[in-house]
Amino acid sequence: MVGLLHTIEIAIGATCLGLLIGIGGAYGKLYGGPVVRDLLAVYTTAVRAVPELVLILLLYYAGTDLINQVLAALGYQRIDISGLAAGIAVLGFVQGAYSTEVIRGxxxxxxxxxxxxxxxYGMSPGLLLRRITLPAMLPFAIPGLANLWLIATKDTALLAVVGFYELTLATRQAAGVTKAYLTFYLAAGAIYLLVSLISNLIIGRIEARARRGMPSLKEAR
Amino acid sequence: MAGEAAIINVAARTSLWLQPHRIVLILIALGLVLAAAFFMRWDWLPQYYEAGLLGIWRSLWILAVTCVLGFLLAVPLGLAQAAGPFWFAAPAKVFCTIIRGTPLLLQLWLLYYGLGSLFPQYPWIRESWMWPYLRQAWPYGVLALTLSFAGYEGEVMRGAFAGVPKGQLEAARAFGMSRWKAFRRIWLPQAFYRALPTLTGETVLQLKSTPLVATISVIDIFAVSSKVRQDTYLTYEPLLLLALIYMAITGILVFAFSRIEARIPNKIG
Structure with missing residues (x-):
């Protein structure tokens, strides 16, 4: 159960971080200068072309190492970065690339x-973003973002490979101890499925709310 | 989706190839690559060169086999959901939901550790001709990846089959084609054309899930790089090279699919 909690914590954290990166990235891609645009293109293309597992390993080790080296160079002590924070940062970075594209579209x-x-009307860019752009793009972005959320819940399983204690690793350890492999893996699968199905329900509600006042998809066709 | 975006990127890049800021960026990138080549350790490369090639070959092989088998499985899955009666469509839908609702890593471990721990309990399986295969890891990897690809692609094919206009099928039947012939000549090709852009994305996604089989001890390119890291205590170099290899494969895949896509007639529907 601690594993499930960690899984959901990471998925939520990573999606939120990914959303922030995505909004920033989409703005950069749409309104940024040529250099910013090219750099973002490299970011989204590279992240989407490399397997998540490789990225997670690379960022998990490289990221923590880099932070410690910077801290050491600045004369601070080395810190231990919690697996939770590292996991959220890594998955958020990956999610950011995907949500950049979704939000841009x-x-x-x-x-x-x-x-x-x-x-x-003379709105400042910040007000414009908050009042117009974000609410207006929401109905278009929600299907893509919902997909990303589901991917995020499933990508947390990959953190098991770098030894972070979440649902899949917890399952593996429990299964290894009790030798009842099939039971535990089936149970974990059922939990993941439940998470997906419940989020589907919630997303359906959110989408209905975001699309209120708009013609329904069926009529539009 | 990744595929389409990449194609657009390529098109944009060739048209606006040489702008001043691009040249600067390219120079900076070159500088980074050169710095990586000079300041990092690459002396392990010759030693693991052959293992690496073998790993790449194995990754590609797994990718090809699982994509083809998965697609073959996805066609009936999609057809059952799009046109089958209830008792045919419901199981297909449940299968797709389950596959898409659980992490691939979990499915892989379920098959390998779960099923793998069940098999040895039955003597008749141990004595059968299948046992030498069932003892190895790769059949489980291929099976899990195939099922996963079929699950995702089955959903795509459902949409593709449903998207073919009814008139096309009625016309085929009116021409006196048998149901099977109408399916083979009209329905399947048109659905395939519709699904092709998504198929590119799915194939790239599938490529990105192949390293997972390394966690059940199949020696693909990812496993080779892990071995290098364990042997040489280097963290970044093998991983960076690995990322580069995957990017190259993705690029080739996207290019190949865009060539196929350019060949099909684009007046559909």
């Missing part, structure tokens, strides 16, 4: 007139 599908109208 969603912002592009907002009718341009809405943003222009907001500018004409």
């Amino acid at each position: 969603a912002i592009l599908s907002i009718p341009q007139g809405q943003i222009e109208a907001a500018r004409a």
Whole structure:
């Protein structure tokens, strides 16, 4: 159960971090200068082309090592980075690349007139982002982001490989101790499935709310 | 999705290839690569060169086998969901939901440790001709990856089959084609064309899940790099090279699929 808690904590943390990176990245890609745009293109392409497992290993070791080296160079003591924080950071970094693309597409599908109208009213860019762009892009972004959330819950399983204690690793240890492999793995699978199905329900609600006032997809076709 | 974006990137890159800031960025990237080549340790490369090639070959082999088998499995899955009667569609839907709702790593471990621990309890399995295969790790890896690919792709094929206009099928039947012939000549090709862009993305995703088989002791390229890291106590060099290899394979895959996609007629529906 501690494992499940860790899994969900990491999935939520990583998705939130990924969303922040994604919003920033999408803005950079749409409105940034040429250098920013190219760098972001490299980021999203590279992260999406390399297996998550390799990225997790690379960032997990390289990231903690780098932070410690920087701290040592600045004259501080080495710190132990908790697996939770490292896991959230790593998965968030990966999720950020995917959500950048999702959010970029969603912002592009907002009718341009809405943003222009907001500018004409003299809104500052921050207000524009908060009041217009984010709420207006939400209905377009939610299916993609929902997918990302499901991927995040499943990607947490990969952290078992670097030895972080979450649902899959807990299952493996429990199964190893009791020798009842099939039972434990089936139970863990059922838990993951339950998480997915429950999130599907919740996402359906959120989507219905975000799309309120818009024509339903079936009528639009 | 990744595939499409990459294609667009390639197109954009070739049209606006040489802009001043790009040249600077490319120079910086070159500098980083050169710095990596000079300041990092690469003396382990000759020693593990052959193992690495073998690992790449094995990864590609697993990728190809699981994609082909998975796709063959996905066609009936999609068809059952799109057009089958309830008692046919329901199991297919349940299968897809289960596969897509649980992590691949868990499925892999369930098959390898779970099923693998069951088999030796039955003497008739141990004495059968299958035992030498069942004792190894790769059949479980291939099975898990195939099922996973079939699960994801089955959902895609469902949409693709459902998206073929009804009139096409009715016309085929009106021409006197048998049901099987109409399926083979009309329904399947059109659904395949529709699914092709997604298929690119799925294949890249599948490539990215192949390193998971290393966790059940199949020696693919990922396992080779782990071995290098254990032997030489180097953290970054093997991983960086590994990332580069995967990026290269992804690039080749996306390029190949874009060539296939360019060949199909694009007036559909």
